Amino acid sequence: MTTADQVRTERTEARPLRADAERNRLRIIAAARDLFAQRGLEVTLDDVAAHAGVGVGTVYRRFDNRDQLIEGVFVEHLHEVATRLTAALESPDTWNGVVTLFTYVGESMAGDRGLASVMMRIDHTAPAIETAKLSMTSLIEQVHQRGVSEGVLRPEIERTDFFAFFTMLSSIAEVTESTAPGTWRRYLELMLDSIRADGTRHPLTVPAMTDEQIRAAQAARCRTR
Structure with a gap:
């Protein structure tokens, strides 16, 4: 499944609870800060998703781009x-x-x-x-x-x-x-x-x-x- 397909699939799922969504947002940001410190700003959203332990669609649902x-x-x-x-x-x-x-x-x-x-x-x-x-x-x-x-x-x-x-x-x-x-x-x-x-x-x-x-x-x- 391509990244685009993953995004479309996850966007059709039920909206997560608000508390869960906020926890995921903070996990994504923490993962991004960690990767930015290690590798610079050129990491991909897929890299951030993997580091945060969330689906790539969860990242794209919050942030359209890097x-x-x-x-x-x-x-x-x-x-x-x-x-x-x-x-x-x-x-x-x-x-x-x-x-x-x-x-x-x-x-x-x-x-x-x-x-x-x-x-x-x-x-x-x-x-x-x-x-x-x-x-x-x-x-x-x-x-x-x-x-x-x-x-x-x-x-x-x-x-x-x-x-x-x-x-x-x-x-x-x-x-x-x-x-x-x-x-x-x-x-x-x-x-x-x-x-x-x-x-x-x-x-x-x-x-x-x-x-x-x-x-x-x-x-x-x-x-x-």
Whole structure:
């Protein structure tokens, strides 16, 4: 049976329960993220179906093509960030909420090697992405306002600075994780010290990169271009 025949067959089956459909969607996205990290963005939807352990028609029912799947992976990432932002707002300790949020951003980029490629590939003006970003921006504004009003963030910090903070963490995690794992945590510590309202400084717990690690990181980056 061809892929097209499989798709037609599965589309004639009864619609799955909503909970089952959502579980399958998340399995597909998780499988895609895993394959993107291992093999790049050129994997097929058939590859993703096999890796997710679902029928190929289940994948095509959710995503018409690979670009839609790539977009879906990024939208899910934005939803995860929004969940962390909500948790930061709900934390009784505002500063701890900020630290947890920033740590998650670094961990997600360090742990998901395909995410950087996804971010470069997708159309950031796509409606689904714009909607997810609007929700995330609103939450960032609330985290920022709470941090400043409670005196844990420097008053000069603006809401839009969060974009730069996240980008810096994402970039250092992407560049160094394969050659100097965990290095991004050093720069997270420096960043957090720089935005504290009380001006306190804490000892750095992660050593600086060696010259050899820097050369290895530069070589690895050249190979991926």
